[in-house]
Amino acid sequence: MSANVFDFDDFIRNAEKPVHIVFIGINGTGKTTTISKLAKRLRDMDHSVVIAAGDTFRAGAIDQIAIHADNVGVKLIKHQDGSDPAAVIYDAVQYAKGHNMDVVLSDTAGRMHTNVNLMAQLEKVCRVSPPDLTIFVDEAVAGNDAVERAEQFNNAVPIDGSILTKTDADSKGGAAISIAYITGKPIIFLGMGQGYDDLQKFDPKWFVDQLFD
Numbered sequence: 637m638s639a640n641v642f643d644f645d646d647f648i649r650n651a652e653k654p655v656h657i658v659f660i661g662i663n664g665t666g667k668t669t670t671i672s673k674l675a676k677r678l679r680d681m682d683h684s685v686v687i688a689a690g691d692t693f694r695a696g697a698i699d700q701i702a703i704h705a706d707n708v709g710v711k712l713i714k715h716q717d718g719s720d721p722a723a724v725i726y727d728a729v730q731y732a733k734g735h736n737m738d739v740v741l742s743d744t745a746g747r748m749h750t751n752v753n754l755m756a757q758l759e760k761v762c763r764v765s766p767p768d769l770t771i772f773v774d775e776a777v778a779g780n781d782a783v784e785r786a787e788q789f790n791n792a793v794p795i796d797g798s799i800l801t802k803t804d805a806d807s808k809g810g811a812a813i814s815i816a817y818i819t820g821k822p823i824i825f826l827g828m829g830q831g832y833d834d835l836q837k838f839d840p841k842w843f844v845d846q847l848f849d
């Protein structure tokens with residue numbers, strides 16, 4: 637695992653701006669919460685951030701992310717409920733370019749990895765606004781289910797790394813090893829709670845110590 641470490645902060649610092657990051661995964665794994673945490677982290681590092689309200693599907697999703705964007709003090713680009721997620725994400729990237737902003741965090745609706753139409757929609761999002769990073773978000777508690785999903789999502793839109801959430805509920809999180817192995821891509825962060833600061837950089841040594849503790 638230590639052969640495959642990704643320094644998110646360095647990547648953002650050195651990348652050509654705006655950096656576009658798309659978050660994918662099934663429903664309820666913590667995509668929206670994680671985006672809010674990352675928005676705060678990036679703001680704390682003096683990066684300017686735009687969030688794209690790309691979950692236009694679930695009722696209340698746009699309001700939910702609007703509250704988070706407000707709380708952490710970043711710009712939100714949103715369209716109507718039910719609109720094309722590729723369009724709002726495109727607008728957010730254009731906004732960031734037009735305003736010399738550093739990072740675009742694109743939310744997407746949760747979808748089952750087995751839903752062909754919704755996976756095609758994800759491919760469209762990534763075709764219209766190619767991401768610099770595609771991050772798969774799943775729960776540490778999901779175990780082997782998360783591994784299966786990581787593989788399927790990775791087949792549809794190649795992922796660059798994963799974030800495992802809710803490690804506060806399952807401190808072991810052995811799924812991290814399998815997900816990193818299956819995708820060949822690093823685990824970037826761990827979600828450790830519901831607060832904006834409950835995000836920890838993935839540290840292989842810390843993780844292995846936890847696992848065998």
Ligand SMILES: Nc1nc2c(ncn2[C@@H]2O[C@H](COP(=O)(O)OP(=O)(O)O)[C@@H](O)[C@H]2O)c(=O)[nH]1
Pocket residue numbers: 661662663664665666667668669670746801802803804805826827828829830834
């Ligand atoms: N305990 C805990 N809860 C989390 C964590 N990340 C997200 N959640 C909670 O999981 C629920 C679903 O999160 P949400 O971001 O809406 O998931 P999404 O459907 O993937 O966007 C919310 O109640 C979050 O507060 C975490 O790291 N730890």
Ligand SMILES: [Mg+2]
Pocket residue numbers: 667668669691697743744745746
């Ligand atoms: Mg969400």
